[in-house]
Amino acid sequence: MTNQQPSLDLMFQALADPSRRGIVERLCAGPASVSELAQPLAMSLPSVMQHLQLLEGSGLIRSEKVGRVRTCRLEPEALSAAETWINDRRVLMERKLDRLEEYLRATAGDEED
Amino acid sequence: MTNQQPSLDLMFQALADPSRRGIVERLCAGPASVSELAQPLAMSLPSVMQHLQLLEGSGLIRSEKVGRVRTCRLEPEALSAAETWINDRRVLMERKLDRLEEYLRATAGDEED
DNA sequence: CAGATACTTAGGCATATGACTAACCAACAG
DNA sequence: CTGTTGGTTAGTCATATGCCTAAGTATCTG
Numbered sequence: 001m002t003n004q005q006p007s008l009d010l011m012f013q014a015l016a017d018p019s020r021r022g023i024v025e026r027l028c029a030g031p032a033s034v035s036e037l038a039q040p041l042a043m044s045l046p047s048v049m050q051h052l053q054l055l056e057g058s059g060l061i062r063s064e065k066v067g068r069v070r071t072c073r074l075e076p077e078a079l080s081a082a083e084t085w086i087n088d089r090r091v092l093m094e095r096k097l098d099r100l101e102e103y104l105r106a107t108a109g110d111e112e113d
Numbered sequence: 114m115t116n117q118q119p120s121l122d123l124m125f126q127a128l129a130d131p132s133r134r135g136i137v138e139r140l141c142a143g144p145a146s147v148s149e150l151a152q153p154l155a156m157s158l159p160s161v162m163q164h165l166q167l168l169e170g171s172g173l174i175r176s177e178k179v180g181r182v183r184t185c186r187l188e189p190e191a192l193s194a195a196e197t198w199i200n201d202r203r204v205l206m207e208r209k210l211d212r213l214e215e216y217l218r219a220t221a222g223d224e225e226d
Numbered sequence: 227c228a229g230a231t232a233c234t235t236a237g238g239c240a241t242a243t244g245a246c247t248a249a250c251c252a253a254c255a256g
Numbered sequence: 257c258t259g260t261t262g263g264t265t266a267g268t269c270a271t272a273t274g275c276c277t278a279a280g281t282a283t284c285t286g
Contacts, residue, residue, distance in 0.1 A: 009129055016125035017244085021198075028205035035262060047245055049264070054243095068253045068262050076206045083199045085134075086192055092141035093189045130274085147233065158233070160275055167273095181232045181283040228286090235280065242273070250265070256258085 011082045014058035019043065020051050024074065027061060031073040034063075123171035124195045132156065133164050137173060137187065144186040 014020055023037050038048040052072060055061045060079065063072040127133050136150050151161040165185060168174045173192065176185040 008134065009131060012125045012129035013243095015199075016122055016129055018122060019244095021121065024202060028202055028209060030209060033262080034264095043244095044246060045263070046247085046265085050244070065263085068251095070263065074206055076203070079199050079203050079206070083196065083203060086128075086196045086199065089137060089141055090189070090192050090196065093187055093192070096141060096143060132274095148231090156274090157276060159235085159277085162234070163274070178233085181281095183233070229284105230286100231282100231284075233280105233282085236278085237276100238278105239276080240274090243271085245270085246268080248266085248268105250263100252261100252263085254259105254261080256260100 008082060008085055010054075010058035011060065011078065014055050014060050015082065017051065019048075020055055023051060023055060023072075024060060027072060027074045031071050034070050034072065037072060120172055120194060121198055123167075124173065124191065127168050127171035127173055128195065130164065132161075133168055136164060136168060136185075140174060140185060140187045144184050147183050147185065150185060 015024070019041055022041065026032060026037060026040070034048065034052065035045070037052070038045050041048055052061070052063065056063055056072075058078070059075055059081075061072050062075050063070050065071075128137070132154055135154065139145060139150060139153070147161060147165065148158070150165070151158050154161055165174070165176065169176055169185075171191070172188055172194075174185050175188050176183050178184075
């Protein structure tokens with residue numbers, strides 16, 4: 001199996017910061033250079049770099065340098081890992097809730113152990 | 114674009130830690146007390162408490178103290194916020210990829226590398 | 227009431243995170 | 257070659273995180 005999971009830790013960590021989510025949102029509209037990504041962030045370029053490195057480390061984005069311009073783009077599959085984890089939990093929860101509901105119905109006027 | 118979801122920060126932050134995800138996973142099987150949650154964690158109780166507080170602060174779990182036992186349970190709706198954000202991004206990404214594909218198809222014989 | 231149980235609070239400590247400035251390197255542009 | 261642009265590296269700093277122990281509080285249990 002391709003262990004394409006650098007880790008959920010890094011993924012969620014990456015998404016936990018609004019600036020980084022901002023970068024991800026921006027990249028949804030297509031690839032962008034470092035300075036393009038930096039512009040709306042009210043933050044020094046090195047700080048943006050740090051965020052980008054973290055995002056890249058988490059596997060969420062990928063970047064490539066051509067000439068003196070580094071272009072960043074999203075790694076579409078990456079988000080799936082996080083989504084899958086969350087979705088699995090939700091499914092389990094809902095199943096649990098269903099069972100609870102069922103149980104409550106079953107023991108509605110009748111209490112047994 | 115009103116993107117003001119302060120809870121997403123806390124939510125993803127909460128999910129970024131394996132112990133906390135472990136707690137969430139465990140709670141999928143139903144409510145549990147603090148010490149039940151602590152047992153598999155190889156960690157002192159106060160540390161577990163901290164994680165629980167963070168989880169509760171993020172809205173992912175809810176807890177209630179009866180007698181001397183605090184019972185924690187998942188807040189099923191909470192995860193949806195995170196899931197929605199991720200899902201939205203994925204949709205945007207896929208749409209973008211579709212457009213890219215389309216574009217590539219449209220310019221297929223026009224300009225080759 | 228005495229002791230055990232189940233947290234809870236307080237305080238401390240090491241490392242991680244997120245931000246900055248200053249200085250540096252590598253392409254262009256002229 | 258010189259200057260500008262785009263990015264990178266290095267070093268600093270403040271705060272946050274994650275863990276701990278020790279000592280507290282509040283319930284039960286006998």
